[in-house]
Amino acid sequence: MKSRLLFTLMSGSKCTRLTGALVKPVLDSVDSVLFDCDGVIWRGDQAIPGASQVINLLKESGKKVFFVTNNSTKTRKMYVEKMTTMGFNASEEEVFGTAYCSAMYLKNECKLEGKKVYLIGSNAMRDELQAVGIQQTGVGEDHISGKQMDWANVDLNPEVKAVVVGFDEHFSYTKLNRALQYLIQQPGCLFVGTNRDTRLPLEGGKAVPGTGCLLQAVETAAQRQALTVGKPNRYMFDCVASQFGVDPGRCLMVGDRLDTDIMLGSNCGLKTLLTLTGVSTVEDAEAHQKSGCAERQGMVPDYYVESIADLLPALQG
Amino acid sequence: MKSRLLFTLMSGSKCTRLTGALVKPVLDSVDSVLFDCDGVIWRGDQAIPGASQVINLLKESGKKVFFVTNNSTKTRKMYVEKMTTMGFNASEEEVFGTAYCSAMYLKNECKLEGKKVYLIGSNAMRDELQAVGIQQTGVGEDHISGKQMDWANVDLNPEVKAVVVGFDEHFSYTKLNRALQYLIQQPGCLFVGTNRDTRLPLEGGKAVPGTGCLLQAVETAAQRQALTVGKPNRYMFDCVASQFGVDPGRCLMVGDRLDTDIMLGSNCGLKTLLTLTGVSTVEDAEAHQKSGCAERQGMVPDYYVESIADLLPALQG
Incomplete structure (x- = not known):
């Protein structure tokens, strides 16, 4: 042996x-x-x-x-709460989720502190971005206003310097289009994704669509690859x-x-x-x-x- | 010369x-x-x-x-109306859009007459499908019900035999997930897309996301390629x-x-x-x-x- x-x-x-x-x-x-x-x-x-x-x-x-x-749907704090409930000895600084790491990436590598991004993502991502001094627009539902939308002329926030894509249960054609318009119309707009996981696997062989699906949709429209932060x-x-x-x-x-x-x-x-x-x-x-x-x-x-x-x-x- | x-x-x-x-x-x-x-x-x-x-x-x-x-957003009738307004001499049987051709494909190649499909698409697609005896579920908005969705266990219609993806301004994570659940959970579920155009180009160099983006998202989730009807x-x-x-x-x-x-x-x-x-x-x-x-x-x-x-x-x- x-x-x-x-x-x-x-x-x-x-x-x-x-x-x-x-x-x-x-x-x-x-x-x-x-x-x-x-x-x-x-x-x-x-x-x-x-x-x-x-x-x-x-x-x-x-x-x-x-x-x-x-997984980009939780802040470091939310992870520690979940872990503590399950009996894990864990602290916030030991947790590296893509919500936190994307915030670090945007701050340290993209120099976006004090700047604004268009975020397809969760409240947790919004919170991690805010914690490092990056503002966002986009979180939550983005409703179609009126019947016949003028898709190419949607309102854009001129301060937006990057499109950031994470998991978003409110993902929609409206958001996909808005992301494309930022990437086309805003000169030098950066394009960052949290990760490319195609599915979130669940118990019993079940699965739901992962962030990779949303990112693929935006990349296909933009005819451009995002930088991804995740594994x-x-x-x-x-x-x-x-x-x-x-x-x-x-x-x-x-x-x-x-x-x-x-x-x-x-x-x-x-x-x-x-x-x-x-x-x-x-x-x-x-x-x-x-x-x-x-x-x-x-x-x-x-x-x-x-x-x-x-x-x-x-x-x- | x-x-x-x-x-x-x-x-x-x-x-x-x-x-x-x-x-x-x-x-x-x-x-x-x-x-x-x-x-x-x-x-x-x-x-x-x-x-x-x-x-x-x-x-x-x-x-x-x-x-x-x-383009899958118009019926043959709608095209003829548009053409007539513009001075074209045209009749319905001369028009082959992907709404009509997808209906023909699902009827003749997939033998789905009298059957039901899950449709990510427009009212025009619904009408062309109905005209050849194919029912659909899915057209229009698909709202998230409640706060914490149980995504893997959404209600599915057991009669659905195919997922069909065309242009849909109401495309959403909810629809993407529902399409995936049909493709995972319904044995033998067919998967058909109208086309793969990544953008709809508009005047002045503008563009909006095309059906190809939506189809990519569903294909990425399903880990499976759709059959596409269009050019x-x-x-x-x-x-x-x-x-x-x-x-x-x-x-x-x-x-x-x-x-x-x-x-x-x-x-x-x-x-x-x-x-x-x-x-x-x-x-x-x-x-x-x-x-x-x-x-x-x-x-x-x-x-x-x-x-x-x-x-x-x-x-x-």
């Missing part, structure tokens, strides 16, 4: 089940652990059994723990690393999606762990591994677990 | 300006002429100067004339040909878009004529010609005119 373990650790073979005696040396090799949320530590409103113990024991053992999610774009890791001085080589990314979570880890040189409580399967990972396609190798995790609860024995031992 | 004309006619060279003595032999070589509408015979609510004379003289000279448009798919020509016995070799397609109109003509073996009163330019056509890419050769027209009014002298002579 010991020689097999050494072989696995030394050979660089990928997509290894993380179990038994292999868990402790892997955890010992990192100082920080990044967790995706939905499908990893909870599903919808149900915590994954054992997840809170894993998180809390990791922190007690001295690891830095961060929560990195593409697998490395910005979210850079956001964590710049605030906490994380060493990529001593960091583990834990997620349930190969195309976002594991790809982010690969893009940033992190160790990667797939958990099977969400979207992707071991078969998906093996298909990427066997494809011979260089880009798809980035979606092969170093390790996988059935659930992050599989880490518990090593942490309790 | 005569030898140059003969050379042009014989050599099969493409993207030739159709002018002077070249016009008559080209018109003599066809029995039927298909016209796109917006950007070809009108722009918005303004007829292209001379267009109605061209259409009316072609018909007086014994040509069959048809109107083939990807460049050959179904619209087949629709004309099956009703009027048109010989492709003796038919001219006139349009302002290389990617839809000219491509349709190429796909169906028609002669093709680009008019420069709309979207595409001669430079666009030449770029396709020089690309060396086989698929892009289908977007090179046989001929071009500044405006279809350039055909007038030959018709009046």
